[in-house]
Amino acid sequence: MSEEKLYLYPLWLRIWHWTNAFLFLVLIFTGLSLQYAGIESTLIRFDIAVSLHNIAGIILTISFVFFVFANRFTSNSNYYRIKRKGFIKRLLKQFRYYTYGVFIHEPTPFPVSQKRKFNPLQKLSYVMVMYLMMPVIIITGFALLFPEVNLENVFGIAGIYLTDLLHIVTGFVLSVFMIVHIYFCTFGKTVWSNFKSMFTGWH
Amino acid sequence: MIANKYLLLISFLVCSYGIVAYAQDEGEEERVYDYAGENHQCIKCHGHKTFHYYNENLDREFRDRMNPYFIIDSVEYYSSNHWNFSCFDCHSYDYSNFPHPAELRLEPKPGCLDCHGGDDTYEDRSWERIDEEFQKSVHSTKHSEDFTCSMCHNPHSYKINARTNDNIKQTIQYDNGICLSCHADINKYQLIVDFVNPNVLETHAWLPNQALHWQNVRCIECHAEIKEDMLIAHNIQPKEKAVKRCVECHSENSILLASLYKYQVKENRNKLGFFNAAILNNSYIIGANRNYYLNLISLVIFGMVVIVIGIHATIRFIRK
Ligand code: HEM
Numbered sequence: 424m425s426e427e428k429l430y431l432y433p434l435w436l437r438i439w440h441w442t443n444a445f446l447f448l449v450l451i452f453t454g455l456s457l458q459y460a461g462i463e464s465t466l467i468r469f470d471i472a473v474s475l476h477n478i479a480g481i482i483l484t485i486s487f488v489f490f491v492f493a494n495r496f497t498s499n500s501n502y503y504r505i506k507r508k509g510f511i512k513r514l515l516k517q518f519r520y521y522t523y524g525v526f527i528h529e530p531t532p533f534p535v536s537q538k539r540k541f542n543p544l545q546k547l548s549y550v551m552v553m554y555l556m557m558p559v560i561i562i563t564g565f566a567l568l569f570p571e572v573n574l575e576n577v578f579g580i581a582g583i584y585l586t587d588l589l590h591i592v593t594g595f596v597l598s599v600f601m602i603v604h605i606y607f608c609t610f611g612k613t614v615w616s617n618f619k620s621m622f623t624g625w626h
Numbered sequence: 627m628i629a630n631k632y633l634l635l636i637s638f639l640v641c642s643y644g645i646v647a648y649a650q651d652e653g654e655e656e657r658v659y660d661y662a663g664e665n666h667q668c669i670k671c672h673g674h675k676t677f678h679y680y681n682e683n684l685d686r687e688f689r690d691r692m693n694p695y696f697i698i699d700s701v702e703y704y705s706s707n708h709w710n711f712s713c714f715d716c717h718s719y720d721y722s723n724f725p726h727p728a729e730l731r732l733e734p735k736p737g738c739l740d741c742h743g744g745d746d747t748y749e750d751r752s753w754e755r756i757d758e759e760f761q762k763s764v765h766s767t768k769h770s771e772d773f774t775c776s777m778c779h780n781p782h783s784y785k786i787n788a789r790t791n792d793n794i795k796q797t798i799q800y801d802n803g804i805c806l807s808c809h810a811d812i813n814k815y816q817l818i819v820d821f822v823n824p825n826v827l828e829t830h831a832w833l834p835n836q837a838l839h840w841q842n843v844r845c846i847e848c849h850a851e852i853k854e855d856m857l858i859a860h861n862i863q864p865k866e867k868a869v870k871r872c873v874e875c876h877s878e879n880s881i882l883l884a885s886l887y888k889y890q891v892k893e894n895r896n897k898l899g900f901f902n903a904a905i906l907n908n909s910y911i912i913g914a915n916r917n918y919y920l921n922l923i924s925l926v927i928f929g930m931v932v933i934v935i936g937i938h939a940t941i942r943f944i945r946k
Pocket of ligand 1: 431436440443444445540549552597604605608617619620621
């Protein structure tokens, strides 16, 4: 291997990431089984699912807050800064690579370096997920945990229903993100190398 | 000019229609309390915490406290189902005397079925069916003599709710109030039995978000056997048969549609595509409210993502 190894994923980040991923899976499965609860068939028994979902949600909140602070006070936050100028152009370039370049073995337009961990698409999606979607799903989740904080009624529809709708839609988008995310993690040197990196820290 | 005339005519018609409609409305709304005067001779004592009477033997006015259980709230009385009743329709004329003659105590009081049995004015209230179901209930089978309809339906204040009240939350509160009048009040409970009533909050500790559930479902949802032909199920079953599985409510075929929301449910899915739409404007029950289109869209999006990834991965693999 000609390039030298980069230490890109500090320990705190790896711990956060796998805790996060695990909780996320728990939340997805319990969440699905609540939403699609049936009399005969349920993935997980309703009351157990409720408890699991609540517990996982609370731990996820803690781990999210941890991520935000850790990211704020370490150099890792540099990777999340988006320079507006030419960003769209760079996005398109990356997009072209994923839809075309990768098939004809072009080199990646934004190779990973100590300065640049994410390509523009990754950067955008991670920022959206971590700083928009996660707050929304956490806040709506807590509103459902303490239903009395919801508006009683919005234009003839129960306020709690709107909260729940937002929660479910965000959850769905995040689930789709996760699948796409996992797929894009196979674009490393080998299919498994990025996953290994997330365990060892070395890219 | 002609246009003006028509305008005048139309506005005249509209106005007169308005007046007629208003008058009709008024006619329906305004209640004439035929027995208010007559009832006052009872209400003047039974409507207040204290009453006074003239003691002929001692030749002076006395003030005394009314037995709190004998107080009849006149506001409730005059808005109840039996608002246009004289006290004497159900009680003996001899109550006009005070002190009330001792033997009146032993006089039987009329039961609901004495009047409502074979009542076809309100046929859909299904009195006989209710009675039948009530006879099967734990209350009646264990304490048939002592436990009558009036234990739950105060003849002086019962106001029909579930059928007429648009505000489901109020109905829930009203109907739960009926059960809690005993199950949260030892004094009334012990009219029936000697032992102490178990604390409902504790016996239902297994139910999470209790406060929320008490506001959004009625006791009878879990405790009464649902009957197709009745709006209000009256067969309170032994506790072993109570609904304990969450999914009975938290699912697409929520039992609430056959009970609490029975009157509202006309169709399962309305124009907007919400499963169990009847529940929506009042609450949101996880599992029971699903949006048909959202379900469809999410499935399609999910499927497309998987397919695109699949194709992408295949091409990558082939071109390796
Ligand atoms: C089982 C599911 C998951 C797997 C297998 C997984 C895997 C990975 C891998 C291998 C990386 C390194 C990516 C790279 O080198 O380009 C990564 C990074 C990342 N993942 Fe995940 N992930 C999962 C779930 C999630 C979820 C649910 C979220 C957020 C909601 C998430 C957010 C992130 C973020 C923000 C990074 C960048 C971390 C950084 O370096 O600052 N992941 N993930």
